[in-house]
Amino acid sequence: MTGRRIVVMARHGESEWSKNNVFCGWYDSLLSDRGMNEALECAELLKQSNYTFDKAYTSLLTRAHQTLKIITEHIGQPNLPVEESWRLNERHYGALTGCNKAELAEEYGESQVQIWRRSFDVLPPVMDKSHAYYMSIWCHPKIVAHSYTSSEKFPSTESLKETMERVIPYWDNFIVPHIKRGQRVLIVAHGTVLRSLIKYLDGVSDNDICSINIPSGIPFVYEFDDDMNVVSSKKFLGDKKRIEEGIARAASIGSH
């Protein structure tokens, strides 16, 4: 089939843990009030541009599901088929999960915290069984259900590199075939998952990806040709100032 192959991606709205400036990763934090509004703004931008979809993809995490639900209801597609996968979960932030970013910057220095957050391949320390959020993450009903049906090994820490190693095969094997069949796809995921896709699709270098930040709740669009070459890349919808502010917010370590 010939025609425009459009994929819309969005990062979920702000979570409670992000509001408190705490590393979240696989911890299942809910959307904050601001996050709910961001999801609604995201939905409104899609509605204004008349976007509709055939299929949505998201992670196992509630903040992404809440965002997706707000979007699908607002654009009048509450029954849009949704496929969820742990492969679209936020990166596993290892032992940093639950730590306040500003406090870590005081202890280890800002540049070390930014290396953990944005470098391509520097791993945060591993989360072991003694970690305060170990049980909360591994006893999550969706993770438990998945462990019964699959032999896949889950991570205990991830950099962008390891995140890409699970996201890109999922994109290639599970999402791309639907796009090639002409389906309009929406992906609601997390900062590092979207950075993985951007790095892969746009051929961003290991160095340049460090300065790419994804604002919460602002949709962006990729367009592909029939051979899945990128024709138009990462086009954010909406107000330029709001996009710039969102990017700056995602880049910053934040305060207590």
Ligand SMILES: O=C(O)[C@H](O)COP(=O)(O)O
């Ligand atoms: O997991 C998290 O803490 C957030 O999704 C993103 O945090 P970051 O912008 O510090 O990577």
